[in-house]
Amino acid sequence: xxxxxxQKNIDHDSAGLLSLSATTLSSLITGRQVAAAEALDAVxxxxxxxxxxxxxxxxxxxxxxxxxxxxxxxxIDSGLLKGPLAGVPVAVKDNICTKGLRTTCGSKMLxxxxxxxxxxxxxxxxAAGCILIGKTNMDEFAFGSTTETSAFGxxxxxxxxxxxxxxxxxxxxxxxxxxxxxxxxxxxTGGSVRQPATxxxxxxxxxxxxxxxxxxxxxxxxxxxxxxxxxxxAADCRALFSVICGQDHRDATSVAAVEEKRNFDTFDTAxxxxxxxxxxxxxxxxxxxxxxxxAVSETADRFxxxxxxVSACKTxxxxxxxxxxxxxxQAEASSNLERFDGVKYGYRTKDPMGERDYHEMVxxxxxxxxxxxxxxRILTGCYVLSEGYYDAxxxxxxxxxxxxxxxxxxxxxxYDLLLGPVMKDPxxxxxxxxxDPFRMYSGDLYTVAANLTGHPAISFPAVKDAEGLxxxxxxxGRYFEEGLLFAAVEALEGCRENSN
Amino acid sequence: xxxDKHTNxxxxxxxxxxxxxxxxxxxxxxxxxxxxxxxxxxxxxxLSAWEEKEQDPVESTDVRNGGREAVPGDSxxxxxxxxxxxxxxxxxxxxxxxxxLRRDEVTNxxxxxxxxxNAPLQKNGMFVVPLSISAGYEEETGDGxx
Numbered sequence: 001x002x003x004x005x006x007q008k009n010i011d012h013d014s015a016g017l018l019s020l021s022a023t024t025l026s027s028l029i030t031g032r033q034v035a036a037a038e039a040l041d042a043v044x045x046x047x048x049x050x051x052x053x054x055x056x057x058x059x060x061x062x063x064x065x066x067x068x069x070x071x072x073x074x075x076i077d078s079g080l081l082k083g084p085l086a087g088v089p090v091a092v093k094d095n096i097c098t099k100g101l102r103t104t105c106g107s108k109m110l111x112x113x114x115x116x117x118x119x120x121x122x123x124x125x126x127a128a129g130c131i132l133i134g135k136t137n138m139d140e141f142a143f144g145s146t147t148e149t150s151a152f153g154x155x156x157x158x159x160x161x162x163x164x165x166x167x168x169x170x171x172x173x174x175x176x177x178x179x180x181x182x183x184x185x186x187x188x189t190g191g192s193v194r195q196p197a198t199x200x201x202x203x204x205x206x207x208x209x210x211x212x213x214x215x216x217x218x219x220x221x222x223x224x225x226x227x228x229x230x231x232x233x234a235a236d237c238r239a240l241f242s243v244i245c246g247q248d249h250r251d252a253t254s255v256a257a258v259e260e261k262r263n264f265d266t267f268d269t270a271x272x273x274x275x276x277x278x279x280x281x282x283x284x285x286x287x288x289x290x291x292x293x294x295a296v297s298e299t300a301d302r303f304x305x306x307x308x309x310v311s312a313c314k315t316x317x318x319x320x321x322x323x324x325x326x327x328x329x330q331a332e333a334s335s336n337l338e339r340f341d342g343v344k345y346g347y348r349t350k351d352p353m354g355e356r357d358y359h360e361m362v363x364x365x366x367x368x369x370x371x372x373x374x375x376x377r378i379l380t381g382c383y384v385l386s387e388g389y390y391d392a393x394x395x396x397x398x399x400x401x402x403x404x405x406x407x408x409x410x411x412x413x414x415y416d417l418l419l420g421p422v423m424k425d426p427x428x429x430x431x432x433x434x435x436d437p438f439r440m441y442s443g444d445l446y447t448v449a450a451n452l453t454g455h456p457a458i459s460f461p462a463v464k465d466a467e468g469l470x471x472x473x474x475x476x477g478r479y480f481e482e483g484l485l486f487a488a489v490e491a492l493e494g495c496r497e498n499s500n
Numbered sequence: 501x502x503x504d505k506h507t508n509x510x511x512x513x514x515x516x517x518x519x520x521x522x523x524x525x526x527x528x529x530x531x532x533x534x535x536x537x538x539x540x541x542x543x544x545x546x547l548s549a550w551e552e553k554e555q556d557p558v559e560s561t562d563v564r565n566g567g568r569e570a571v572p573g574d575s576x577x578x579x580x581x582x583x584x585x586x587x588x589x590x591x592x593x594x595x596x597x598x599x600x601l602r603r604d605e606v607t608n609x610x611x612x613x614x615x616x617x618n619a620p621l622q623k624n625g626m627f628v629v630p631l632s633i634s635a636g637y638e639e640e641t642g643d644g645x646x
Contacts, residue, residue, distance in 0.1 A: 112618075116611055116615055116617075117611075252600055252601055255600075320546055320547060323545075324547060326543065326544070343620070343627050347620070348621065357630055357631060357632075358631060358632035359522075361630050363522050364524055366521075366523055375521075376540075378523065379523065380536075381521075382520040382521040386516075392548055393547065393548070396548070438540075
């Protein structure tokens with residue numbers, strides 16, 4: 001083994017390592033100032049300390065992680081592995097298939113399901129030298145925005161255990177925020193990466209539809225699902241995105257454009273000069289009691305100081321976003337979840353009635369295996385697709401969706417970026433949303449547009465409220481311009497560091 | 501008023517939908533599902549009321565004037581540039597919607613056993629399921645031996 005470089009500047013205790021970003025950690029690991037196993041030690045000491053209370057993970061694979069760290073270290077030492085995320089311990093949402101490691105989707109239905117293959121993003125993380133720590137908690141089948149509908153119990157907010165961490169990728173967001181992982185993957189169908197990232201004070205990105213292969217992602221609403229990174233800062237998000245993006249013949253909706261347009265590496269924060277940003281200012285300051293309004297105007301000022309032009313803009317169809325989204329998402333979900341029949345994999349009823357008749361077995365398996373929120377959405381989905389209602393709901397929603405897409409395209413020819421809120425209300429208390437799911441649905445107001453239109457969007461912590469809880473905002477960009485989103489958030493991060 | 505109508509309609513509706521959804525609901529669950537469905541349809545009400553019409557172009561107002569005065573974006577854009585951008589956007593959409601297809605072939609035949617390991621019940625490499633033809637059929641035809 002060759003010599004290790006100068007170690008005097010690195011704090012090797014776990015607190016020291018955990019304070020590092022994923023890309024900084026990796027540069028120290030590839031520079032052989034820190035061992036891959038040391039980074040894992042730090043993460044597992046944090047898990048030891050906090051996991052019992054936070055419940056970020058459904059499954060932790062400690063043995064596999066150390067085995068993998070040994071291999072990664074060998075590849076780094078022999079010069080095979082050099083990438084910007086080599087040796088980084090990561091967490092992955094439990095709806096992304098991991099070969100040989102159970103993948104539950106937060107559901108009793110898949111409690112014992114062990115995939116026989118890796119999702120495309122897992123292959124890519126593996127090739128980049130990332131080390132999987134475990135599978136993170138989520139709302140059952142990603143149906144929710146608080147991580148409370150998980151069949152394995154909720155995840156708690158890292159800063160305040162009486163609050164939810166957001167969802168549905170709440171486990172991933174809480175893991176990154178608490179130091180139980182250096183970075184994570186989630187999936188975003190209506191805000192499920194951006195909203196928990198906002199709650200937990202980390203950066204989360206929903207990439208352009210089609211830029212990341214969903215081979216091995218358990219489907220929710222296929223016309224909107226995208227896998228996205230959650231990380232401590234925009235640079236880490238950029239690095240993770242550049243690892244996972246790209247066309248894949250196993251996902252017919254993945255596109256080559258993202259590879260042609262790998263400009264997400266070349267955008268410079270200096271490019272913000274002359275940038276046109278449209279600020280979405282919902283309602284008035286009084287109406288937005290959670291400080292979001294103030295956050296938008298303060299962030300707009302920061303952008304202006306960097307030379308960008310910011311003006312207020314309005315979106316159309318705001319009232320229709322949620323109805324359109326929920327009609328389409330539930331329709332697609334009811335169709336996607338039809339595959340769970342108690343035959344090929346997943347839960348099968350033990351009820352004797354189910355042993356006598358096939359159809360009874362399927363119905364009972366599904367009714368017992370799915371939680372109440374999943375059953376509710378399947379029923380609505382079937383309703384809007386059923387004869388006599390299809391045109392009034394599903395077909396109409398598809399039509400309006402196209403109008404929404406056109407309206408956002410028009411806006412994004414006028415502006416380079418759209419700045420706006422992520423959340424309508426303050427972070428919910430544990431238990432609050434389960435009592436009234438409709439209130440939870442209305443909380444998705446600002447995030448669903450990017451899923452309906454396919455545009456990329458990133459959420460980032462902007463300010464803190466009086467209690468010290470993070471308030472996040474969102475930037476939406478043109479198709480495949482993730483690079484500009486990362487650069488803009490990086491510029492804001494830099495501006496915040498300078499003012500501190 | 502509207503809710504009552506919904507509730508009545510939905511009591512029957514839920515029965516039909518639960519067949520499509522392949523869910524078996526208890527009587528209590530059916531009532532709850534009917535109430536949920538009524539609320540869901542209220543939630544969708546704006547969508548039902550929507551009718552296609554020519555939309556107004558997007559307005560732009562300056563944030564620093566309290567959103568009152570309508571002005572173009574800070575950095576002025578020429579008509580040519582805007583047209584160019586619209587063209588680019590169209591190209592991008594084509595790129596997004598252009599799916600890639602592959603032959604529908606089995607590529608993991610050898611993984612059969614591994615795949616079967618997740619089945620709740622299997623025998624000789626096949627899924628085991630209860631009878632899918634009702635017991636009544638057997639009795640009627642007297643063919644109960646198979």
